[in-house]
Amino acid sequence: MTASSDDAQIAINPEPQAADGVPQAPPAVWAKGLVRRFGKETAVDGIDLAIQPGEFYGLLGQNGAGKTTTIKMIVGLLRPNEGTAGIGEFETWKQPLEVKKRIGVLPEEFNLYERLTGSELLDFTSAMHGLDREEAVARRVELLELLDLSEAAGKLVGDYSRGMRKKVALAAAIIHRPPVLFLDEPFEGVDPVSARLIQDLLRRYTAQGATIVFSSHEMYLVERLCTRIGIMQRGALVVEETPQGLCERLGVDTVEDAFILAVGGGTSTEGLAWLQNSPG
Amino acid sequence: MVAELARLKFLLTWNGLKKDWQRRIGLPAVVTAMGWISWKLATGFISQHGLLSPQQAGEFSMWAALGFFIGWVALPVVIFPLDETLDPAQLAVFAIPRTRLLTGLAIASLIGPSVVVPTILIGSNVWIQDGWARVVALLAGVVFIAQMAVASHLFTGVISAMLRSRRGRDLAVLVVVGIGLFTFGGYQLVGGEVDRIGVSGALAAHPITDWAALLPPVAAQRAVVEAQAGNWGAS
Numbered sequence: 001m002t003a004s005s006d007d008a009q010i011a012i013n014p015e016p017q018a019a020d021g022v023p024q025a026p027p028a029v030w031a032k033g034l035v036r037r038f039g040k041e042t043a044v045d046g047i048d049l050a051i052q053p054g055e056f057y058g059l060l061g062q063n064g065a066g067k068t069t070t071i072k073m074i075v076g077l078l079r080p081n082e083g084t085a086g087i088g089e090f091e092t093w094k095q096p097l098e099v100k101k102r103i104g105v106l107p108e109e110f111n112l113y114e115r116l117t118g119s120e121l122l123d124f125t126s127a128m129h130g131l132d133r134e135e136a137v138a139r140r141v142e143l144l145e146l147l148d149l150s151e152a153a154g155k156l157v158g159d160y161s162r163g164m165r166k167k168v169a170l171a172a173a174i175i176h177r178p179p180v181l182f183l184d185e186p187f188e189g190v191d192p193v194s195a196r197l198i199q200d201l202l203r204r205y206t207a208q209g210a211t212i213v214f215s216s217h218e219m220y221l222v223e224r225l226c227t228r229i230g231i232m233q234r235g236a237l238v239v240e241e242t243p244q245g246l247c248e249r250l251g252v253d254t255v256e257d258a259f260i261l262a263v264g265g266g267t268s269t270e271g272l273a274w275l276q277n278s279p280g
Numbered sequence: 281m282v283a284e285l286a287r288l289k290f291l292l293t294w295n296g297l298k299k300d301w302q303r304r305i306g307l308p309a310v311v312t313a314m315g316w317i318s319w320k321l322a323t324g325f326i327s328q329h330g331l332l333s334p335q336q337a338g339e340f341s342m343w344a345a346l347g348f349f350i351g352w353v354a355l356p357v358v359i360f361p362l363d364e365t366l367d368p369a370q371l372a373v374f375a376i377p378r379t380r381l382l383t384g385l386a387i388a389s390l391i392g393p394s395v396v397v398p399t400i401l402i403g404s405n406v407w408i409q410d411g412w413a414r415v416v417a418l419l420a421g422v423v424f425i426a427q428m429a430v431a432s433h434l435f436t437g438v439i440s441a442m443l444r445s446r447r448g449r450d451l452a453v454l455v456v457v458g459i460g461l462f463t464f465g466g467y468q469l470v471g472g473e474v475d476r477i478g479v480s481g482a483l484a485a486h487p488i489t490d491w492a493a494l495l496p497p498v499a500a501q502r503a504v505v506e507a508q509a510g511n512w513g514a515s
Contacts, residue, residue: 077372100375109444111370113288115295124291127284128374156299 026089028053028180028211029074033083036069043069045235046083051213051228053179056206058222058243059215061232062263067215068108070232071182074213075105087180101129104173106166108184108215114158118149118168121157122175129176136175143171146201148194162189170198174205181205181212187221199225219256229255231262238262281376285384289391311393318397322404329408332480338505339483341405345424345501346492348401352428353435354459355394369437386429398425405501409508416507420500427496 029051036044044066051057061067072078074085076092076099084091090098113121119140126136144150147167152160157168166189174181181202187195203225206212216222222229223243231239239246239262246258259265296303325344329337371381390398402421409417439455442448473482492498506512 075373097375097377100373103373105373107373113292113370115292115299116288117295120291120295124284124288128281128371128376156295 025053026086027051028055029057029085029087029213031070031074031083031085034070034073034080034085035082036066036073036078037081042235044073044080047232047235047237049074049085049230049237051211053211054206054209056202056212056214056225056227058226058229059213059232060217060219060222060229060259062265065232065263066235067232068184071105071184071213071215072107075103075182076100077105077107102179104176104178104181106170106173106181106183106186112157112165112169112172114156116157117154118144118157118160118164119153121168122171125172126175131176139175140171143175146197147171148197163191163194166190167194167198174201179210181210183212184215185217186214187216187218195221219254219259223255231259233263281380282384282387285371285381285388286391289388293392307393311396314394315396315400318400322400325401326404326408328479332483334509336480336483338502338509339487339489340479341505342488342492342498342501343483345405345497346488346495349424349428349431349497352397353431354463355397355432369440382426382430385433386426389429389432390425398428405504409504413504413508417504420504424497424500427500 027050029049031047031049034044034047034049035042047066047070049070059067059070069078073080074087074092076096079093084093086092086095087099087102090102092099113124116124122140122143123136126139127133131139141150144153147170149164149167149171152164157165160168166186170183170186173183183202186198190198199221202212202214206227214222214226226243228240228242229246230237241249243255243258246262247253247255250258250261252258252261297307325341329340332340376384398421402417402424406414406417406421439452442452442455470482473486476482477485488498489502493502
């Protein structure tokens with residue numbers, strides 16, 4: 001497959017239009033002209049986003065496309081060079097406390113307190129979000145049970161496996177029931193049983209009106225979960241569409257094929273003759 | 281939230297002791313070493329202070345305050361594996377008002393083995409004052425600790441951010457080497473000058489008030505010096 005993104009003739013969907021005379025509520029997550037440079041390199045180049053409440057939005061792209069940088073700028077972990085972003089009516093860099101009250105974040109490189117136990121980490125997170133103790137304990141017990149971490153609840157997070165750390169970080173991101181959730185590679189290293197449980201949990205969460213922005217390289221999960229996807233390439237958003245709509249438009253069966261078409265992937269491996277002979 | 285940050289620091293320190301045998305050995309050893317060094321510095325400070333004229337003693341204490349401040353800020357690099365310093369970056373996803381965050385971090389920084397150092401050194405500064413200047417020294421000590429906590433967290437935050445990238449790690453090595461060179465160079469410079477013209481001469485030749493009177497740690501000690509001299513409200 002060697003088609004380029006230009007061949008695919010894909011356009012970004014326009015922002016939702018307001019109904020006649022009725023002022024439209026601001027999107028749950030938005031960004032306008034976000035730009036971030038690292039030295040001479042432009043990691044994110046003028047991103048515009050408008051994600052509506054209840055959407056399960058997949059932000060996709062190859063490594064280095066700018067997904068994580070975009071998420072970091074929206075949630076207030078990285079200041080943009082240009083542009084602005086926000087959650088609902090609040091602008092991230094003007095009203096950071098209001099924004100942070102309304103979001104849960106599972107960063108790609110989560111920096112957990114390794115000398116806290118799983119239970120202590122969740123209790124601390126709940127307290128920082130202002131949950132009362134009784135409610136915090138009830139939610140902690142339920143989340144640990146659901147994520148199959150009850151037995152490891154008293155162990156230090158530093159002794160957890162990568163998948164367990166991911167799960168406890170996810171629990172910390174959702175324990176205060178934020179209306180908007182940002183998940184950067186939430187299923188990386190997570191076992192299939194837990195992954196299925198997390199998928200069900202997240203689907204139920206959006207069904208109740210929460211908005212999820214999700215970044216992943218697992219295309220089957222994107223296909224299964226996302227109501228809309230945005231594909232980034234070299235810092236720009238090149239596609240925004242529903243998974244089904246994108247597949248139909250590109251005449252492919254899977255989101256993975258659509259993604260590869262959209263980013264112009266599929267470099268030939270014919271040159272690697274040495275790898276095609278029998279090993280040894 | 282302030283209480284939660286203090287509790288977090290306590291839990292990190294306690295869990296480290298409870299579940300890590302290296303810390304069970306390392307922490308008491310570090311506390312003893314730091315306590316001994318602080319005691320030596322404090323008694324040296326008190327005896328030298330007593331040998332100087334009031335004006336020179338004031339200059340001396342402000343130089344000492346600046347040296348202590350710089351040493352404290354660099355301390356996490358030296359005892360990083362043994363003392364948990366709360367990295368503000370780990371708290372960035374929470375909606376914490378800045379004043380509460382700073383208060384919480386300042387209080388949290390006092391929970392741990394390193395608290396023995398400011399307790400002894402600030403205690404020695406309170407000890408050498410008379411009358412109401414002692415109260416001023418105590419209050420200035422609280423302000424001084426808050427300044428150290430903020431600067432220390434800023435420094436830790438920068439180092440921690442640097443350690444996340446390869447270039448940053450290379451740069452962090454240079455920072456640590458730079459701290460070592462700065463300490464060695466500073467020690468040689470001060471030692472050489474004191475050998476040449478004595479403590480009194482060095483203080484007279486290099487008055488700190490000429491160039492650093494408004495630096496926060498120096499200003500805090502200057503308030504104590506002025507109070508001791510009876511110049512209330514001069515700083």
